[in-house]
Amino acid sequence: VSALDLGLRAQAAAIAAGDVDAAELLEASLARIEQRNPTLNAVVETFPERSGEMLESAPDGPLRGVPIVIKDEWPLPWRAQRFGAAELMAPTAPGESGPYRALRDAGAVIVGVGNMHELGAGSTGNVSVYGPCHNPWDTERCPGGSSSGPAASAAARLVAGAVGADGVGSVRFPAAYCGLTGLKPTFGRSTMEGHHAAPVTTTIVSGPLCADAGDCRLLGSVLFGEELAAGDTTGLRIGIVRDAVSEDVTPEVREACGTAIEALRAETGGEVREVSLPDLELSALATILIVNGEVLGVTTAERLNHLHPELSPIARGTLKYRVLTPAAAVAKAGQVRTLMRRRLAALFDEVDVLAWPTVPAPAPPLTEPLVELPSGTLTADQANVRGAGLANLTGTPAISVPVGLGEERLPIALQLQAAWGRDELLLDAAEALERANGRRWVESRPPLAEAEPTEA
Amino acid sequence: LRLRILSFAAPRRAPPARVHDRGQDERSSRVAGAMEGAPADELIPAGLALLGIEADEVDLAVIAAVHGFLWPPILELLALDTSEVEPERCPDLSQAPR
Numbered sequence: 001v002s003a004l005d006l007g008l009r010a011q012a013a014a015i016a017a018g019d020v021d022a023a024e025l026l027e028a029s030l031a032r033i034e035q036r037n038p039t040l041n042a043v044v045e046t047f048p049e050r051s052g053e054m055l056e057s058a059p060d061g062p063l064r065g066v067p068i069v070i071k072d073e074w075p076l077p078w079r080a081q082r083f084g085a086a087e088l089m090a091p092t093a094p095g096e097s098g099p100y101r102a103l104r105d106a107g108a109v110i111v112g113v114g115n116m117h118e119l120g121a122g123s124t125g126n127v128s129v130y131g132p133c134h135n136p137w138d139t140e141r142c143p144g145g146s147s148s149g150p151a152a153s154a155a156a157r158l159v160a161g162a163v164g165a166d167g168v169g170s171v172r173f174p175a176a177y178c179g180l181t182g183l184k185p186t187f188g189r190s191t192m193e194g195h196h197a198a199p200v201t202t203t204i205v206s207g208p209l210c211a212d213a214g215d216c217r218l219l220g221s222v223l224f225g226e227e228l229a230a231g232d233t234t235g236l237r238i239g240i241v242r243d244a245v246s247e248d249v250t251p252e253v254r255e256a257c258g259t260a261i262e263a264l265r266a267e268t269g270g271e272v273r274e275v276s277l278p279d280l281e282l283s284a285l286a287t288i289l290i291v292n293g294e295v296l297g298v299t300t301a302e303r304l305n306h307l308h309p310e311l312s313p314i315a316r317g318t319l320k321y322r323v324l325t326p327a328a329a330v331a332k333a334g335q336v337r338t339l340m341r342r343r344l345a346a347l348f349d350e351v352d353v354l355a356w357p358t359v360p361a362p363a364p365p366l367t368e369p370l371v372e373l374p375s376g377t378l379t380a381d382q383a384n385v386r387g388a389g390l391a392n393l394t395g396t397p398a399i400s401v402p403v404g405l406g407e408e409r410l411p412i413a414l415q416l417q418a419a420w421g422r423d424e425l426l427l428d429a430a431e432a433l434e435r436a437n438g439r440r441w442v443e444s445r446p447p448l449a450e451a452e453p454t455e456a
Numbered sequence: 457l458r459l460r461i462l463s464f465a466a467p468r469r470a471p472p473a474r475v476h477d478r479g480q481d482e483r484s485s486r487v488a489g490a491m492e493g494a495p496a497d498e499l500i501p502a503g504l505a506l507l508g509i510e511a512d513e514v515d516l517a518v519i520a521a522v523h524g525f526l527w528p529p530i531l532e533l534l535a536l537d538t539s540e541v542e543p544e545r546c547p548d549l550s551q552a553p554r
Binding site: 186187188189202279281282285286288289301304305313314316317318320321323324325326328329332333335336337338339341342344345348379382394395419420421 | 500503504507508509510511514515516517518519521522523525526529530532533534536538541542543544547549550551552553
């Protein structure tokens with residue numbers, strides 16, 4: 001099969017062993033983007049000359065010659081990020097962002113920039129200045145956001161790895177919708193240099209999106225600047241919460257995640273414990289209020305009155321609404337953060353990981369991103385943030401792992417969360433889960449990405 | 457209070473189709489319709505005007521929809537008794553709380 005259809009580790013190993021020519025792999029990646037991207041809109045810009053220059057000067061690092069897509073959230077030396085929007089509300093310029101430097105120093109080749117949900121403000125990926133990104137599993141479905149393009153690129157095997165960012169679930173949502181593994185690192189562990197919100201954010205982290213946990217370990221190590229060593233998951237203590245995050249989900253999500261949790265328990269010889277984590281819904285709101293508040297410093301009435309005309313109606317309205325947020329609510333959000341951090345710290349004395357579905361329903365339609373849950377019809381954003389905000393609010397790491405395909409052949413995912421700094425444990429647990437299900441779900445791929453019997 | 461409702465000249469102001477999903481405006485209007493009669497209909501335009509922020513009918517429809525989602529949990533948050541929560545001074549989010 002084409003070397004492009006190999007995973008990230010396998011591509012890196014094949015290049016290092018001389019079995020695959022990196023220049024040919026780059027050519028193949030660009031050709032596949034040309035072939036598959038028109039139906040996906042996952043990659044918004046390629047720059048073959050720059051990619052070629054990166055390859056020519058690539059050091060002998062762990063990703064030497066491996067093509068990577070990077071989210072439109074990071075400046076590159078030849079391109080300022082657009083954040084999926086006509087206007088950013090923050091100054092931007094081309095430059096060497098942390099992820100760019102990390103990839104360059106690892107020998108990787110940035111082959112393109114990935115689409116993203118406008119201003120990073122959505123879990124669906126259907127709103128962007130570049131137009132909606134499409135899910136490779138069903139191009140009429142949302143790919144997830146805000147790292148929509150990186151996820152769709154990796155799922156469609158345009159590349160074997162992509163770099164996203166996660167401020168409120170933005171790596172985990174698209175990983176879940178696209179059937180990938182996506183790691184949201186502990187706050188501060190992965191490089192954030194050069195991000196326009198880096199000076200003020202307390203939630204956003206860069207993170208890898210790949211087919212499986214081993215590939216996320218490799219790309220994550222590059223973004224962390226340290227090796228994420230494999231460890232032991234024997235006797236894993238898995239915490240589950242009886243709350244909306246695990247109960248108000250579609251029957252197929254509930255079943256697949258329940259099966260996965262039991263398989264993980266059996267594989268690790270561990271145990272499942274029911275634990276209590278009150279005020280989860282408020283923690284999701286607190287995350288939103290904190291994230292929204294952190295960018296208010298650059299907001300003025302003058303700027304809001306002269307927004308770029310191509311900014312979407314949703315962005316225009318929500319940017320204006322943010323200034324009406326009661327100060328008392330933002331202060332309360334900070335207290336909820338403290339409360340939840342303490343509760344989690346106590347909880348992680350009892351269990352090693354917390355497990356619940358990453359999203360409560362598979363990818364909704366692009367044209368109407370609503371999900372039907374036992375509690376009723378919700379927007380995907382409303383439903384998704386409930387289970388994702390906690391990790392951003394508290395700084396803890398989380399990972400989304402594919403655990404099934406639903407009736408409509410759309411991916412289903414389980415989220416695992418661990419204590420601060422235990423990112424490696426999450427990767428270990430994800431790998432244990434892959435072993436438990438025979439790697440069935442990490443090796444599933446959308447029909448348009450079936451392996452090609454060609455040489456790279 | 458002075459509220460400036462900008463005239464919504466569709467050919468000039470409407471964003472190109474590619475910047476938002478199809479039916480977005482229609483859905484916003486639907487939700488806004490459901491919010492009719494709510495106190496927010498008066499308070500939000502007034503609040504924006506007080507801050508000197510202009511809002512047209514599409515902005516207000518979106519704001520009404522977002523408000524409909526966020527306001528009930530905000531009220532719940534404001535009602536949460538956090539008097540027992542000891543502040544975490546200069547929290548290091550990469551670590552467990554001290």
